Amino acid sequence: MAASGSKSCLQYLFHLAHDHLDFRLPEIKALLALRLKPFHPCGNFKEQSPFWCLDCLSEEDVCTVMARSVCAKSAFELWGRGRTHSELRTSLLNYPPDKMSPYMQKGSSYRINVYTFNKTLLFEDRIKKIDAMDYLPFEGNVSLKNPQHIFCLLEDYGTDPNNIPEHPNYIYFGRWIADGQRELIRSYSVKNRHFIGNTSMDAGLSFIMANHAMAKDSDLVFDPFVGTGSLLVACSHFGAYVCGTDIDYNTIHGKGRSSRKNQKWRGPDENIRANLRQYGKEDMYVDVMVSDASKPVWRNAALFDAIITDPPYGIRESTRRTGSHKDTIKSPDGLYAESHVPVSQAYHLSDIFTDLLSFSAHHLVLGGRLVYWLPVHRPEYCEEMVPLHPCLLLISNCEQTLSSHTSRRLITMEKIKEPEELDSLAHLSDPRFIPYQGHNAFRERYFSGLNKRSGKDDTKSDVSGK
Numbered sequence: 001m002a003a004s005g006s007k008s009c010l011q012y013l014f015h016l017a018h019d020h021l022d023f024r025l026p027e028i029k030a031l032l033a034l035r036l037k038p039f040h041p042c043g044n045f046k047e048q049s050p051f052w053c054l055d056c057l058s059e060e061d062v063c064t065v066m067a068r069s070v071c072a073k074s075a076f077e078l079w080g081r082g083r084t085h086s087e088l089r090t091s092l093l094n095y096p097p098d099k100m101s102p103y104m105q106k107g108s109s110y111r112i113n114v115y116t117f118n119k120t121l122l123f124e125d126r127i128k129k130i131d132a133m134d135y136l137p138f139e140g141n142v143s144l145k146n147p148q149h150i151f152c153l154l155e156d157y158g159t160d161p162n163n164i165p166e167h168p169n170y171i172y173f174g175r176w177i178a179d180g181q182r183e184l185i186r187s188y189s190v191k192n193r194h195f196i197g198n199t200s201m202d203a204g205l206s207f208i209m210a211n212h213a214m215a216k217d218s219d220l221v222f223d224p225f226v227g228t229g230s231l232l233v234a235c236s237h238f239g240a241y242v243c244g245t246d247i248d249y250n251t252i253h254g255k256g257r258s259s260r261k262n263q264k265w266r267g268p269d270e271n272i273r274a275n276l277r278q279y280g281k282e283d284m285y286v287d288v289m290v291s292d293a294s295k296p297v298w299r300n301a302a303l304f305d306a307i308i309t310d311p312p313y314g315i316r317e318s319t320r321r322t323g324s325h326k327d328t329i330k331s332p333d334g335l336y337a338e339s340h341v342p343v344s345q346a347y348h349l350s351d352i353f354t355d356l357l358s359f360s361a362h363h364l365v366l367g368g369r370l371v372y373w374l375p376v377h378r379p380e381y382c383e384e385m386v387p388l389h390p391c392l393l394l395i396s397n398c399e400q401t402l403s404s405h406t407s408r409r410l411i412t413m414e415k416i417k418e419p420e421e422l423d424s425l426a427h428l429s430d431p432r433f434i435p436y437q438g439h440n441a442f443r444e445r446y447f448s449g450l451n452k453r454s455g456k457d458d459t460k461s462d463v464s465g466k
């Protein structure tokens with residue numbers, strides 16, 4: 001039951017937020033991968049639990065993860081744990097004294113917090129629990145306001161709010177190391193964003209996507225369906241240079257009708273560059289341009305460290321691409337004839353994803369990540385519908401429910417090899433390399449689902465994640 005049998009390898013306790021449940025594991029794994037550290041759970045790991053105990057990390061690893069995570073609330077050096085307070089006591093008394101003593105010395109100051117998950121305790125009961133830990137050899141002075149060291153007793157009362165046990169299911173005690181970045185959800189809220197649109201991605205999900213993409217200092221990150229640039233804002237916060245394209249001239253140039261209540265037209269400086277400026281990240285802005293994601297405009301090279309995007313589903317924005325009245329004929333060098341007159345054509349969802357995966361295979365650096373949303377009709381969804389590409393390894397696939405019958409999946413893929421001619425035959429060995437045509441019916445099913453409920457929208461959260 002001791003928290004750490006070996007002196008060299010400490011255990012760390014992560015307290016996870018209870019929203020974004022499906023996104024937490026890939027986020028923490030990606031942040032550990034940035035430090036080339038494996039995700040190594042100890043004890044009886046349960047993904048849905050608010051507490052995860054991880055092995056084989058240093059305090060610096062933990063601080064680096066917490067400096068980016070929006071899914072983790074706090075992290076602790078785990079000193080003891082148990083199913084009862086008596087087990088916790090035994091575990092704590094087994095913890096190596098030399099690991100404890102630097103934080104308990106005479107002249108130091110400390111505080112003990114009590115945190116309970118799925119139960120609220122009276123103040124007196126919290127004090128009683130702290131007093132009951134008098135077996136710990138603290139020699140310093142208590143300082144509630146400005147302690148040098150903070151400790152926490154964490155009690156887990158399960159996850160069912162309708163069935164809260166009298167006693168906790170599990171108890172932990174540890175030294176607080178760092179808090180996560182939950183504050184970013186408020187400070188980057190789109191409510192206070194300079195330039196927004198109907199489909200601006202909410203701040204929490206944007207940061208989660210940037211973390212899944214492992215966007216980091218000096219990376220170049222690209223969003224081919226950039227809209228108002230919410231994903232670029234999040235990546236720039238983590239030090240990446242950012243660029244994007246969108247087919248919509250007004251969005252790219254910050255012109256046209258405003259999405260804000262009480263404001264008819266966009267103001268003079270409502271654009272993506274101004275959004276980055278708002279957060280002190282204008283230096284990370286490379287550029288954005290009007291371009292159709294279905295048409296190749298980039299030179300043939302691995303240009304981007306990450307591609308992160310929220311393609312159109314045709315619910316709140318159109319899925320259009322440019323085309324000509326005649327069938328658009330590409331010349332053998334892949335360029336379009338000069339007489340090409342752009343007019344709008346439908347851009348089917350299955351084509352959007354095929355193009356996106358193929359683009360990523362060609363333009364990501366090796367090891368670079370593609371992170372994007374795939375809308376699905378829940379009753380018929382199965383994992384085989386997630387598009388594959390021979391150059392891209394599927395890393396994670398997380399669900400965000402939008403309504404009883406629709407959801408979107410956050411897909412993360414990593415480039416594992418450069419494209420080869422033979423890749424075009426990949427569908428012969430696995431049908432998942434062929435675009436799934438069923439995605440094209442998403443829009444139809446989305447609206448038919450609404451109609452069945454006499455026109456009432458049963459969405460839990462809308463497609464922009466708000």
Ligand SMILES: C[S@@+](CC[C@H](N)C(=O)[O-])C[C@H]1O[C@@H](n2cnc3c(N)ncnc32)[C@H](O)[C@@H]1O
Pocket residue numbers: 197199200201224225226227228229230231245246247248251291292293294309310311312313317318319320321322347
């Ligand atoms: C869901 S929105 C992206 C929202 C964006 N993440 C944000 O935070 O504002 C999808 C965007 O794709 C753009 N779009 C649609 N078809 C396109 C195409 N063929 N090429 C490039 N952009 C396209 C739309 O104009 C829209 O801005």
